[in-house]
Amino acid sequence: MFPNMDHKELPRALQHIMERGRSTTVQAMPRRSFLKLAGTLGLAVGIFPDLAVAQSSEADAAAASLKPTEQPSAFVHIAPNGEVTVTINRLEFGQGVQTALPMILAEELDADWNLVRSQLGTNDIAYVDPLFGMHLTGGSNTIKNSFTQYRELGARVRAMLLAAAATRWNVEASTLRTEAGAVLASDGRKLGYGELAEAAMALPVPQKIALKDPKYFRIIGQPTRRLDAQAKSSGQQSFGIDFKLPGQLTAVVARPPVFGAKIATLDDSAARAVKGVKAVLRVPLDRGAEGVAVVADGYWQASQGRDALKVEWDTSAVEKVDSERQLAHYREMATRPGPRQFDSDMVPLETAPLKLEAEFVFPYLAHAAMEPLNCTVRLADDRAEIWMGSQSAGPDAAAAAAALGLKTEQVVLNVQMSGGGFGRRFSSTSDTVVEACEIAKAARSAGLNAPIRTLWSREDDMRGGYYRPMHLHHARIGFDKKGKVLAWDHSIVGQSILTGTVFEQFMVKNGIDAATTEGMRAPYPLPMRLTVHHPKDNVPVLWWRSVGSTHTAYVMETLLDDIARATDQDPVAYRMQLFGDQHIRHRDALQLAVDKSGYGKTQLSEGRAWGVAVHESFSSVVAYVVEASVADGQPRPGFTAIWPSTL
Amino acid sequence: MISLNINGREHEVDVDPETPILWVLRDTLGMSGTKFGCGAALCGACTVHLDGEAIRSCSTPVSAVESGKITTIEKTTDGTDRVGAAVHAAWVRHDVAQCGYCQSGQIMSATALLASLSPGAQPTAEEIDSAMAGNICRCGTYARIRAAIADAASTLV
Ligand code: FES
Ligand code: FES
Numbered sequence: 001m002f003p004n005m006d007h008k009e010l011p012r013a014l015q016h017i018m019e020r021g022r023s024t025t026v027q028a029m030p031r032r033s034f035l036k037l038a039g040t041l042g043l044a045v046g047i048f049p050d051l052a053v054a055q056s057s058e059a060d061a062a063a064a065s066l067k068p069t070e071q072p073s074a075f076v077h078i079a080p081n082g083e084v085t086v087t088i089n090r091l092e093f094g095q096g097v098q099t100a101l102p103m104i105l106a107e108e109l110d111a112d113w114n115l116v117r118s119q120l121g122t123n124d125i126a127y128v129d130p131l132f133g134m135h136l137t138g139g140s141n142t143i144k145n146s147f148t149q150y151r152e153l154g155a156r157v158r159a160m161l162l163a164a165a166a167t168r169w170n171v172e173a174s175t176l177r178t179e180a181g182a183v184l185a186s187d188g189r190k191l192g193y194g195e196l197a198e199a200a201m202a203l204p205v206p207q208k209i210a211l212k213d214p215k216y217f218r219i220i221g222q223p224t225r226r227l228d229a230q231a232k233s234s235g236q237q238s239f240g241i242d243f244k245l246p247g248q249l250t251a252v253v254a255r256p257p258v259f260g261a262k263i264a265t266l267d268d269s270a271a272r273a274v275k276g277v278k279a280v281l282r283v284p285l286d287r288g289a290e291g292v293a294v295v296a297d298g299y300w301q302a303s304q305g306r307d308a309l310k311v312e313w314d315t316s317a318v319e320k321v322d323s324e325r326q327l328a329h330y331r332e333m334a335t336r337p338g339p340r341q342f343d344s345d346m347v348p349l350e351t352a353p354l355k356l357e358a359e360f361v362f363p364y365l366a367h368a369a370m371e372p373l374n375c376t377v378r379l380a381d382d383r384a385e386i387w388m389g390s391q392s393a394g395p396d397a398a399a400a401a402a403a404l405g406l407k408t409e410q411v412v413l414n415v416q417m418s419g420g421g422f423g424r425r426f427s428s429t430s431d432t433v434v435e436a437c438e439i440a441k442a443a444r445s446a447g448l449n450a451p452i453r454t455l456w457s458r459e460d461d462m463r464g465g466y467y468r469p470m471h472l473h474h475a476r477i478g479f480d481k482k483g484k485v486l487a488w489d490h491s492i493v494g495q496s497i498l499t500g501t502v503f504e505q506f507m508v509k510n511g512i513d514a515a516t517t518e519g520m521r522a523p524y525p526l527p528m529r530l531t532v533h534h535p536k537d538n539v540p541v542l543w544w545r546s547v548g549s550t551h552t553a554y555v556m557e558t559l560l561d562d563i564a565r566a567t568d569q570d571p572v573a574y575r576m577q578l579f580g581d582q583h584i585r586h587r588d589a590l591q592l593a594v595d596k597s598g599y600g601k602t603q604l605s606e607g608r609a610w611g612v613a614v615h616e617s618f619s620s621v622v623a624y625v626v627e628a629s630v631a632d633g634q635p636r637p638g639f640t641a642i643w644p645s646t647l
Numbered sequence: 648m649i650s651l652n653i654n655g656r657e658h659e660v661d662v663d664p665e666t667p668i669l670w671v672l673r674d675t676l677g678m679s680g681t682k683f684g685c686g687a688a689l690c691g692a693c694t695v696h697l698d699g700e701a702i703r704s705c706s707t708p709v710s711a712v713e714s715g716k717i718t719t720i721e722k723t724t725d726g727t728d729r730v731g732a733a734v735h736a737a738w739v740r741h742d743v744a745q746c747g748y749c750q751s752g753q754i755m756s757a758t759a760l761l762a763s764l765s766p767g768a769q770p771t772a773e774e775i776d777s778a779m780a781g782n783i784c785r786c787g788t789y790a791r792i793r794a795a796i797a798d799a800a801s802t803l804v
Contacts, residue, residue, distance in 0.1 A: 250674070304663075
């Protein structure tokens with residue numbers, strides 16, 4: 001979904017960006033002042049505003065107020081009836097954080113879980129990832145990075161409720177306790193959180209709070225039904241695509257057949273004649289391209305209008321990628337020397353008793369989220385409101401402001417529930433929101449003053465760009481009869497995802513994009529030489545779900561199986577031996593899957609075979625044992641049974 | 648003007664007769680429970696019932712359903728339909744939905760299957776598989792979908 005990046009690397013790497021922006025002395029900031037800051041310091045700080053906050057409060061310890069990410073008012077609202085609404089600082093798109101984060105907060109708040117609701121946030125600075133300092137749903141970081149944050153938020157609100165009750169009853173707060181959404185006094189008096197909330201939230205927010213001993217957790221760690229289960233089982237859940245303002249129009253875009261191409265000639269007379277079509281607009285698109293937006297009452301009319309366009313495209317200035325030529329080029333590159341990620345000492349391959357050579361080709365992959373990309377924009381002279389499923393509300397809002405000629409503080413981006421995303425709802429160019437803003441802007445200049453939702457068709461989603469890059473792996477491995485690897489010479493060829501993004505300077509080192517190679521070698525103690533080539537092709541690429549692991553896990557695990565088979569060893573035993581005593585989680589995960597499956601004990605019927613794999617990605621170790629159907633020595637699509645385990 | 652019977656109510660809509668019902672539901676009538684996934688009868692997100700049978704609303708023009716009765720997720724899960732209520736309850740019980748975007752369509756295919764069985768009959772695994780074959784879930788909730796259907800059927804005995 002997003003590169004496996006250590007947040008600890010960020011501040012150092014960002015020093016000089018920060019320096020450039022720090023022409024103004026920043027005071028410790030009250031909540032909601034981020035937008036002003038980003039406006040004066042520009043985009044770089046806008047993307048990592050929290051770092052500015054951190055640095056400035058270090059510089060000015062006297063004004064040691066809480067950071068925006070620590071302010072309860074941005075995250076918790078308690079209604080008079082006791083309902084607790086928790087605002088989450090991420091996009092919910094199926095991973096369940098709209099339930100998990102409220103659970104964490106409710107735990108320390110001692111809330112009544114039945115009264116807990118949740119909602120998504122905005123591009124407000126309060127909703128940045130507290131460690132990265134930018135709005136980000138990715139990298140499997142939500143719980144990891146916001147666990148303590150949401151506990152502290154809950155604990156702060158609880159302390160404020162206790163203080164409010166103490167004042168109301170004129171007793172010491174220390175004599176009071178809380179339970180399931182109420183404050184209780186030692187004499188049996190009781191006040192629901194709803195009755196105390198108004199007074200409590202007006203109190204100063206405590207700096208220091210104590211957190212529960214985990215042994216008293218009663219919500220965290222309990223299997224809990226998703227808060228959105230009812231709505232999502234009845235058509236009642238509103239997704240970004242369902243958001244509708246009065247008078248809202250729908251736009252679809254005719255995109256060029258080659259990325260970055262422009263319009264040569266346009267005849268839109270038939271399109272304009274389609275009933276319901278309100279405007280046909282030439283708009284700038286991602287990668288310097290040009291497209292035609294058709295704006296209409298609804299999607300059907302807009303797409304009918306688009307079908308009726310007569311466009312000739314000028315593709316003369318852009319590279320036209322040809323799959324066959326590209327593959328031949330990648331094959332040739334794989335034989336060349338290049339920068340090395342690993343450069344182990346190894347014996348010459350020729351001297352190894354046994355050898356194998358393998359090539360793997362992975363195609364470009366679209367994210368293909370179930371809910372097509374969409375973005376609704378309402379423009380006024382001095383302001384824009386945006387509704388979209390965004391994994392990165394801050395950068396998206398900043399990019400929208402730039403496209404619209406507005407200041408960042410004039411843009412509000414309301415994060416919408418999304419039908420999947422897999423990384424596509426955070427692109428380094430913010431292409432979806434920028435395109436929607438260009439359309440809204442062009443419509444407004446053409447006199448069309450209506451909120452506009454830009455909607456991608458499924459075909460747009462497949463053809464319109466941003467893919468997991470195509471990769472070619474080439475491996476030559478030498479090993480002995482016991483399966484001990486003596487030399488592993490490996491090349492990967494694939495476009496860099498992070499080059500040209502804000503992550504380049506700390507994720508691309510010596511010409512190697514860490515997102516390409518993650519998942520290679522580790523945890524196996526192999527002598528490996530890994531050469532990496534990043535060709536430049538005119539295809540927009542992006543992180544896709546587990547990023548590098550989408551190809552490296554397959555390659556590593558397949559090759560280990562090949563070695564095990566060539567040396568007549570059991571694939572589980574072979575891996576266990578490689579893990580040794582070093583990689584306990586890998587061992588345990590594999591053992592768990594083996595135990596669940598009956599691998600090695602159950603005799604499979606004719607035409608069936610076992611498959612095993614173990615991989616670590618984003619701090620989780622996952623093992624699989626599968627029972628697959630085999631025909632003519634090849635596995636058939638689909639598994640007969642799967643035993644996964646995660647540690 | 649085209650007359651439509653949707654969820655037991657008559658509607659008059661002024662649209663091109665070729666307009667797929669999906670867009671009449673979503674854009675003209677503001678009923679957003681039925682989802683757009685592909686627009687090409689490939690994913691099942693837009694599934695509704697026409698006279699009790701599951702159809703792909705993205706690829707069925709309104710002109711083709713004028714004489715029929717359309718039922719959408721909003722009606723099927725509002726508690727008034729016995730099969731729909733059982734399916735809805737099983738979906739919640741099994742916490743089926745992840746992103747949830749495909750689930751309106753899944754539930755409509757599942758209810759069409761269960762409503763088509765003779766009273767008390769339990770669907771076989773093959774019947775469930777074939778009824779659900781046209782519904783894609785990008786989150787991969789298939790195992791829970793199948794379990795929830797079997798569970799819902801067992802509560803309908
Ligand atoms: S939207 Fe109708 S089948 Fe996909
Ligand atoms: S729950 Fe996400 S597509 Fe099915």
